[in-house]
Amino acid sequence: MVKSITFCKELGFDNKSILKNPILLRANPNTLDQYYTVMKEGGFNNITAEVLAKFRTLCRKEIITLKKAHLIDPQTDVAESFISHLNPRPENFYVRTEGDSESWSSVHLQVLTEYLKWRLQATDADVAKLIKIHPGICRKSFRYLCENIATAQDLGFTPEKMLKYGYILHNYPKYTKTVLAKYPEIAGASMRKAMRMYPKLVNVSPSNIEKIYNILKKHNISDEAIQKRMNVFHMSPQTVELRLEELKRVEDLKVLFHNPNILKLVVHHNRAKSRLSYLKQLQLKCAGVSVLGNDDSKFNMHVKEGRDSNTSSDTFAFLKGIFNEDTDRFETNFKKHPYYLQVSLVSMEETYNYLISENYSSAAILNVIYILLYPKEKIQNNFKQVDLFETRSNKVLTQTNRLNLVLYFIEKEHHFTGDGIWTKSESLEEGS
Incomplete structure (x- = not known):
């Protein structure tokens, strides 16, 4: 509301006229800017607060009615007025209309259609489809439309892509320009490349970019993770905050925060939650980002095969995160265990935190x-044997030796096959 009031005052409206037209307080200032600009382009003069507030009603009126109400000068050719704001403008560009008997919005639409056909090599059907999906473009300022097309071309969008992703044309150009100027790079990633990959980013306000980045850093999301999912920036800051908080409340998801692909679970949050619930129903314990964030075909294959295992990438991302060490330190050694992918990350974290x-x-x-890889309970029980060994041998063991001895006592019962990782209930399931 404050921004809307500020914009209205910039137009010269006083407090009394703003309060008499409360719709101006409820409207987004960018929308008011678009309305005001396109009205000026279409010949409106002396646009008061009351006139701007009635934009939707007035634009549907016949031009002759608007002229009689002294809102448009009698000699103004509305179509030519619109055309004068096109940049670039084709030579001898002319749009045939029915003159002042047509509605103002109808003339705007005809100029828009013919211009897009010329500028984007579009057909009538292409433009009709664009308008059906993005009806707001029918109220678009031509100056802003031309700015959007120029920016989109500079970013590398083809005419086909502009028509396919209509929000590129319909967006508020000041946002895109400010974001590119203020944040040419964010989290080490090029914003231009990100916009090409995720066209919706052209719609994002500079303030939202800043808010979301700060939220991500507050939750210790690495720049590497942000680079992989730049589409997180076209979500609302509130949604990003809520989803990150929810991930931290769910054990199976919280353990994935070290994963560089964690933002998959923010962007596709509801899908990830649904999949996790389904895996639990199937009593499958291993649920990494690779499973929860995969496309449907890969997830369905995972379930169909009844795989209860992690991927190497999820496992080593987790270990790299908790140890804050490069995987070269431990990957080769860890892979030697026959079941290194069969233990859930939640169980591994529980054991780590216990130790x-x-x-x-x-x-x-x-x-x-x-x-x-071993359950906390087994480790607890076997520490007793280690303590007994230490007492009998009259030796003070290092922490590393104590942990090695725990492994020895656990695996001794299983003939050093690696089966010691299973709990009693899991062993029964394996044997059934």
């Missing part, structure tokens, strides 16, 4: 990284 709470250093855990 940290028992004052084991992250470095010691990394030295015995297999330990993360």
Whole structure:
């Protein structure tokens, strides 16, 4: 509302006239700007607060009626007035109309149609389809339309893409120009390239870009993750905040925050939640970003095959995150365990947090990284044997040695096959 009032005052409207036309307070200032500009282009003079507030009604009236009401000068050719604001304008560009007996909006539409046919090599059917999907373009300022086309061309959009993604033409040009000037790069990614990949970004306000980036950094989302999902910026800041908060409340999703593809689960949040719920119904415990964020065909194949395993990329993204170490430090060693992909990330994190709470250093855990594959309860139970061994041998074991000894005692029961990772219930399921 404050921005709308500010805009109205910039047009010279006083407080009294603004308050007499409350629709101006409810309207988006960008919309008011578009309406005011296109009215000027179409011959309206002395646009008062009352006239601007009645834009939707007045634009449907016959031009002769508007002239009689002294809103448009009698000698004004509305079609020519619109055409004078086209840039570039084809030579001898002429639009045949019925003159002042036509409605103002009808003349606008005819000029718009003919111009788009020329500028974008479009057919009548192309323009009709565009208007059906994006009816707001029928009220578009021609100056702003031409600016949008020029910016889109500069970004590398073809006429076909402009027609396909009509919001490129319908957007508020000041936003696009300001974003490109203020944020040529964000999170290390080129905004121009991002706009080409995700055309909806041309519609995003500079303030929303800043708000969303700050929200992402507040939640410790890395620039690498942001670069992979720049379409997160065409969501509302409130939605991004709410979805990140919800991810943190769900154990199976919170554990994925280290993943560079985590924003897949923000952009496709409802789909990810639905898939997670379905996997739980099937009693499949491993649910990484690769599963929750995949396309439907890959997800359906995963379920059909009954795979209860992580992908290498999800597993090592998780480990890289908790240890804050490059995967070269542990990947080869970790892959030697026969079941390194079969343990849920939630279980691994639970074991890691338990060991940290028992004052084991992250470095010691990394030295015995297999330990993360084993259930916390088994580790707790076998620490008793380690304590007994330490007492009997009269030796003080290092943290690394203690963890190695825990693994030894667990796996000894399973003949060192790696089966020690399973809980009792999981072992029964495996054998059934």
